[in-house]
Amino acid sequence: MNYARFLTAVSGARKPSPIRLLTELQQRSPPSLISLAGGAPNPNTFPFQSASIQVKNGPTVTFDETAMKRALQYSASNGIPELLTWMKNLQKDLHNPPTIDYSQENGQMDMCVTTGSQEGLCKTFEMLVNPGDNVLLDAPTYSGTLAALHPLGCNIINVPSDQHGMIPEALKEVLSRWDPSEVHEPGSAAPRILYTIPNGGNPTGASMTAERKRDVYKLAQLYDMLIIEDDPYYFLQFEKPWAPTFLSMDVDGRIIRTDSFSKILSSGLRIGFVTGPKPLVDRIVLHIQASTMHTSTFTQLMVSQLLHSWGQDGFLQHIDRVIEFYRTQRDAMINSADKWLKDAAEWHAPSAGMFLWMKLRGVADTQQLIMEKALEKEVLLVPGGVFMINSSDPCPYVRAAFSLSTPEQIDEAFRRLSLLIKEGL
Ligand code: PLP
Ligand code: PMP
DSSP: OOGGGGOOHHHHTOOOOHHHHHHHHHHTSOTTOOOOOOOOOOGGGOSOOOEEEEOTTSOEEEEOHHHHHHHTSOOOTTOOHHHHHHHHHHHHHHHOOTTOOOOTTTOSEEEEEESHHHHHHHHHHHHHOOTTOEEEEOSSOOHHHHHHHGGGTOEEEEOOEETTEEOHHHHHHHHTTSOGGGTTSTTOOOOOEEEEOOSSOTTTOOOOOHHHHHHHHHHHHHTTOEEEEEOTTGGGBOSSSOOOOTGGGOSSSOEEEEEESTTTTOSSSOOEEEEEEHHHHHHHHHHHHHTTOSSOHHHHHHHHHHHHHHHHHHHHHHHHHHHHHHHHHHHHHHHHHHHHSTTTEEEOOOSBSSEEEEEETTOSOHHHIIIIIITTTTOOOEEGGGGSSSTTSOOOEEEEEOSSSOHHHHHHHHHHHHHHHHHHO
């Protein structure tokens, strides 16, 4: 793969921070080296001394004074080594990507820690998207993706989708305006990146089948595109076995995958991961060097300690408990929808994630209904328009989250929504 053709001028111009290079040199030198080079502050002056965090039904995560000093200090921009090692093993065991080789010298694939997957996505887009570029995605899509893409001045092209996500035949049709043999011509306007949320899509709840992924991957090969696989709901798939990922099919090194701990460990700690071709992950790390420097060392150490004491089995057992919770919530929401909204709305029960996407019958645009009338009835949902490429287009859908409310609250909310729809007609 020639990755240079995918990079924006800004990303291509990024250079390693000279101070960060010196820090690495210092780490590789014998202890007798006296370094006056480091710009790190002296942690003895920091007020926090130690910490102890109790884990539900599990080990206590502790920071003694030495650990605390490390936790409060600068650390590597790609992430702390022990967290990266743990995650690389997990990626290998879950996805076993054909090109995987995390070794330093000849590694084709690499990972870095990001401050939530949103940071990874935003930096990925800024690395790859020029003004005027054609970018493919299946809308409705995550509003945070649109927020990261819109200011880059690209032309977002919608690929039609259904309850199983992006439709390969539709992608083929969209791509048919370009000749695959001309995509490397200078000035070719053929799209170079495709973005999708493969499981429990936000907002649609849609999940792609393995067959669809394989077909989309083939088209990405034909047109030499990168695929951004934004998969924060991967661990919230209710049905086993979990669907094979794009990463697991990546024979060429054209998948950039973003993972997130937000839905399974904590959203506020802000931990995510980018997995992809090493030359591209390197560019993202250079961007991190110049912006946040790294995800909070304290946060990474806290998460890493928990993962190491759990082991992969403990982690996956935790995931099973999380899945059980969301499955029960999903069932409760579908029951209440059947009870109150059968005549007023249509939907597909999601097999992953935390969202139900409903089309309200006889409502051309849900924006006014939700923003003006729903508050009076004390029920709040997201009007579907915010997930559309052009947010001012009328949209008959709403997104309901089953993550936070109790089954009783969900039931009452749908009762109120059904009254609202009746009154609105
Ligand atoms: N991608 C999608 C599809 C999401 O739904 C979200 C969160 O809602 C994110 C990314 C951002 O997740 P994080 O908290 O890891 O930044
Ligand atoms: N600005 C200046 C002038 C600095 O010296 C530093 C840190 N060396 C920073 C910004 C970055 O600081 P922070 O760790 O808060 O991101």
